[in-house]
Amino acid sequence: MPDKNSGRGLFTLTNLVAGIIVIIGLYLIFLRFKGGLGAVTNFSDDYPWGIWKSFFIFIVVPIGAAGYTTGAAVYLFGMEKYHSVVRLAVLIGFLSYCTAAGSLTLLDVGRPERIIMAYPFVVQPGTTSLLFEVALCVVLYITVLLIEFLPFSCEWLGYRKARNWLLKGTLALAIFAVVLSTMHQSTLGAMWTITPAKLHPLWQSPYLPVYFFVSSIFSGLSVLIIMTTICKHFFKHLMNERYLDEDEGVILAFGKGACVAMLGYLTIQVFGLATADKWHYLFSSMYGYWYLLELLGFVALPCLFFAMGCREKNTKLIRWTAVWTLLGIILNRFNVTLLCYNYHLPFSEKYTPTWMEVWILITVVTIVGLVFRFIVTRMPILYDHPDFKSHH
Amino acid sequence: MSISRRKFLGWMGAVAAGIGASSSKTANAGGHFTGYPDSMGVLHDMSLCVGCRLCEEACNKVNDLPQPDKPFTDLTVLDEKRRTTPTSHTVVNRYDNVEYNGKPVFRKMQCNHCLEPSCASACMVAAFKKSPEGAVKYDPTVCVGCRYCMIACPFEIPTYEYNENLVPLVQKCTMCAPRIEKGELPACVEVCPKEALIFHKRDDLIKIARERIRKYPDRYVDHIYGEHEMGGTSWLYLSPVPFHEVGMREDLGVTSGPELAHGSLGLVPMIVGLWPAFLLGMKGMSLRREKVATKEKAEAVAIAVAKANAEGDEKVKKAKEFAEKQKEILLVKAKTEQEKAVKKALEEAAESESKTETKIEEDPDA
Amino acid sequence: MEHGIYTLHDFMKQNEDLTYILLGVSLVLATLAWMFLTERDDDE
Ligand code: SF4
Ligand code: SF4
Ligand code: SF4
Numbered sequence: 166m167p168d169k170n171s172g173r174g175l176f177t178l179t180n181l182v183a184g185i186i187v188i189i190g191l192y193l194i195f196l197r198f199k200g201g202l203g204a205v206t207n208f209s210d211d212y213p214w215g216i217w218k219s220f221f222i223f224i225v226v227p228i229g230a231a232g233y234t235t236g237a238a239v240y241l242f243g244m245e246k247y248h249s250v251v252r253l254a255v256l257i258g259f260l261s262y263c264t265a266a267g268s269l270t271l272l273d274v275g276r277p278e279r280i281i282m283a284y285p286f287v288v289q290p291g292t293t294s295l296l297f298e299v300a301l302c303v304v305l306y307i308t309v310l311l312i313e314f315l316p317f318s319c320e321w322l323g324y325r326k327a328r329n330w331l332l333k334g335t336l337a338l339a340i341f342a343v344v345l346s347t348m349h350q351s352t353l354g355a356m357w358t359i360t361p362a363k364l365h366p367l368w369q370s371p372y373l374p375v376y377f378f379v380s381s382i383f384s385g386l387s388v389l390i391i392m393t394t395i396c397k398h399f400f401k402h403l404m405n406e407r408y409l410d411e412d413e414g415v416i417l418a419f420g421k422g423a424c425v426a427m428l429g430y431l432t433i434q435v436f437g438l439a440t441a442d443k444w445h446y447l448f449s450s451m452y453g454y455w456y457l458l459e460l461l462g463f464v465a466l467p468c469l470f471f472a473m474g475c476r477e478k479n480t481k482l483i484r485w486t487a488v489w490t491l492l493g494i495i496l497n498r499f500n501v502t503l504l505c506y507n508y509h510l511p512f513s514e515k516y517t518p519t520w521m522e523v524w525i526l527i528t529v530v531t532i533v534g535l536v537f538r539f540i541v542t543r544m545p546i547l548y549d550h551p552d553f554k555s556h557h
Numbered sequence: 558m559s560i561s562r563r564k565f566l567g568w569m570g571a572v573a574a575g576i577g578a579s580s581s582k583t584a585n586a587g588g589h590f591t592g593y594p595d596s597m598g599v600l601h602d603m604s605l606c607v608g609c610r611l612c613e614e615a616c617n618k619v620n621d622l623p624q625p626d627k628p629f630t631d632l633t634v635l636d637e638k639r640r641t642t643p644t645s646h647t648v649v650n651r652y653d654n655v656e657y658n659g660k661p662v663f664r665k666m667q668c669n670h671c672l673e674p675s676c677a678s679a680c681m682v683a684a685f686k687k688s689p690e691g692a693v694k695y696d697p698t699v700c701v702g703c704r705y706c707m708i709a710c711p712f713e714i715p716t717y718e719y720n721e722n723l724v725p726l727v728q729k730c731t732m733c734a735p736r737i738e739k740g741e742l743p744a745c746v747e748v749c750p751k752e753a754l755i756f757h758k759r760d761d762l763i764k765i766a767r768e769r770i771r772k773y774p775d776r777y778v779d780h781i782y783g784e785h786e787m788g789g790t791s792w793l794y795l796s797p798v799p800f801h802e803v804g805m806r807e808d809l810g811v812t813s814g815p816e817l818a819h820g821s822l823g824l825v826p827m828i829v830g831l832w833p834a835f836l837l838g839m840k841g842m843s844l845r846r847e848k849v850a851t852k853e854k855a856e857a858v859a860i861a862v863a864k865a866n867a868e869g870d871e872k873v874k875k876a877k878e879f880a881e882k883q884k885e886i887l888l889v890k891a892k893t894e895q896e897k898a899v900k901k902a903l904e905e906a907a908e909s910e911s912k913t914e915t916k917i918e919e920d921p922d923a
Numbered sequence: 924m925e926h927g928i929y930t931l932h933d934f935m936k937q938n939e940d941l942t943y944i945l946l947g948v949s950l951v952l953a954t955l956a957w958m959f960l961t962e963r964d965d966d967e
Binding site for chain 1: 640641642643675677678679680681682683684699700701702703704705707708709710711713715716717718719720721722723724725726806808809810812814815817818820821822824825828829832833836837839840843
Binding site for chain 3: 590591592593594672673674677678683687689788813815816818819822825826829830833834837841844
């Protein structure tokens with residue numbers, strides 16, 4: 166498909182703003198390599214991980230969960246009729262994981278060249294490390310996503326044979342995606358179990374891996390709802406009839422799925438409180454209220470609203486609730502990784518990011534947004550390629 | 558060269574170790590590891606420490622670290638709370654909130670050289686290793702700088718060279734491993750004028766510490782910090798005041814980092830082993846269901862078609878029969894009508910004949 | 924290895940190295956098993 170935006174030219178307001186953000190961001194990244202991490206960040210010995218790790222791993226990875234949840238729903242849990250969103254989901258997953266791996270390797274880690282040269286996997290694998298497990302899974306899963314994603318590029322470029330060959334492994338890839346995602350989504354939580362006393366007891370739990378995995382499910386489903394909505398808003402002209410027809414069904418089905426996952430999540434959170442007798446923390450400090458706000462305000466309430474939206478077939482409500490749910494996920498991950506980590510330190514020793522850290526983060530997000538737009542407006546993501554109508 | 562050799566050894570080692578050594582010489586009784594026998598440790602007795610900072614100076618020298626802004630003789634730096642940094646592997650802090658013998662209490666802080674190091678368990682390139690002598694050694698030639706070791710360390714010890722642009726490293730106390738190997742004392746232990754630091758086999762240190770507590774029950778809190786904290790550490794502490802008063806956490810628990818990670822990592826093989834089976838099973842079932850459904854559908858359609866055909870046949874037959882009957886009836890009708898007509902004609906003819914006959918008969922008589 | 928294994932960490936290191944290799948093998952085997960199982964399904 167030719168670029169339908171080309172008529173509007175390269176110098177739209179969005180592009181201009183994005184360009185400015187990226188140029189300044191690139192300069193800051195240059196400073197990071199010139200002066201070391203300390204030149205642009207507030208990372209410290211008490212807070213070795215700042216907002217980059219929190220955002221690019223602990224938030225972007227559950228955002229990328231859209232890929233495996235949708236793949237599982239469509240290929241494994243019998244929702245074949247919503248096939249139209251698979252492509253969008255794969256694209257979200259692929260971009261998310263590339264963002265996570267790329268930005269951490271190139272920005273956050275002290276010796277990027279050693280990661281690129283695969284030190285952890287080749288030179289000396291630290292197999293006892295939970296982070297090793299995450300890294301290995303992410304690398305493998307990016308490969309899986311790439312194979313899932315390539316057919317669209319092939320359609321765009323007209324490589325028929327390669328495309329058909331790649332599509333043969335769809336079922337196996339969907340299963341690999343679920344296995345690998347279960348592994349690393351849960352291990353992201355497990356990573357914090359190694360430091361039992363540094364994370365506030367309300368968030369610290371031997372169940373952290375399960376919490377992280379279950380919350381990644383409703384995170385992924387919500388992200389898909391949000392992204393279809395965004396696409397419907399900005400790229401409606403690209404969507405074919407099938408997509409638009411299935412849209413409402415997808416929103417309702419995914420809303421329902423998210424609602425169920427959230428119910429499960431709420432239940433196990435309460436069990437977690439009970440098995441470790443943590444009730445007394447709930448009302449004894451700010452952390453207790455903060456926890457209640459997170460659990461009731463950002464899980465229980467959206468769960469209820471999802472349920473109402475599904476009962477009343479109110480897709481608008483579901484769409485907004487999805488945004489709310491994603492905010493809840495972001496809040497939860499920031500709580501575990503930063504706000505409630507090192508809870509024993511006095512306020513004066515806590516970490517606040519520098520404006521440069523935030524700017525670089527926004528830069529990366531902007532670049533990813535531009536890449537997303539580039540792909541969506543060129544490759545057959547929101548429509549079936551006219552030359553490749555047949556679907557499995 | 559070294560990389561490829563190392564890699565080769567790594568993988569071969571994994572296989573060989575897994576298959577060969579696993580059942581052989583593990584010193585675990587019932588899954589419990591007791592650490593290297595005869596490994597060394599240091600006991601820090603806070604009731605003896607006077608906060609002279611000589612250990613800091615010795616450590617700085619022996620590790621070739623840059624000179625700090627204020628000289629080590631300047632004790633005003635003790636006014637603020639400090640922690641280990643890339644350029645100071647050990648720091649002594651003064652705690653004014655507690656007193657012993659009318660003086661504040663001092664505590665030296667450095668890597669505790671855990672028996673089961675969390676940092677080693679956390680490192681994705683296995684850069685840390687507990688040596689048989691007791692030190693937890695760091696290998697800068699593999700560190701990728703992810704800083705997970707710093708997250709994992711329960712004592713907040715490892716530090717990072719954030720201002721190093723190309724080759725930043727993790728920095729922490731080495732327990733003076735190079736000196737120990739040469740048969741010397743760790744620099745800080747050697748320099749300590751009050752013997753607040755003593756270096757021995759860890760097992761002996763625990764005995765010594767117990768003995769001190771027994772002899773001077775008023776002088777010490779009845780606890781050897783590090784004996785069991787986070788699975789036990791090679792550096793041990795005796796204190797005249799509760800440990801939390803001198804900034805040492807008493808809520809760490811006795812479970813080591815590797816043990817905690819071991820539990821979480823144990824989930825992974827279960828996921829890999831069971832998820833595919835479960836998902837494939839489910840997929841198989843849904844494929845089966847689909848197949849049955851399509852088959853049933855196909856059968857239903859076939860029956861419906863057959864029925865329709867059958868019904869159709871019947872109708873045609875009936876129609877044919879009907880038509881035949883109709884034909885017959887018509888034929889019969891036609892025949893009878895014909896016959897009737899013939900009869901009539903004959904009758905008529907006969908009548909007229911007879912008439913004429915009668916006429917004729919009448920005529921001769923008349 | 925000549926000293927034997929004295930810490931849980933070393934014990935884990937050895938076992939995890941092997942476990943990861945086994946995990947990879949098991950995934951390949953699962954794929955093959957599935958193919959073996961379903962290959963002739965279409966014949967029915
Ligand atoms: S104190 Fe921290 S850095 Fe030292 S061995 Fe223990 S976990 Fe590692
Ligand atoms: S920063 Fe270096 S030593 Fe620490 S965990 Fe990462 S790779 Fe290992
Ligand atoms: S043992 Fe050596 S490295 Fe560690 S604090 Fe003492 S002098 Fe410094």
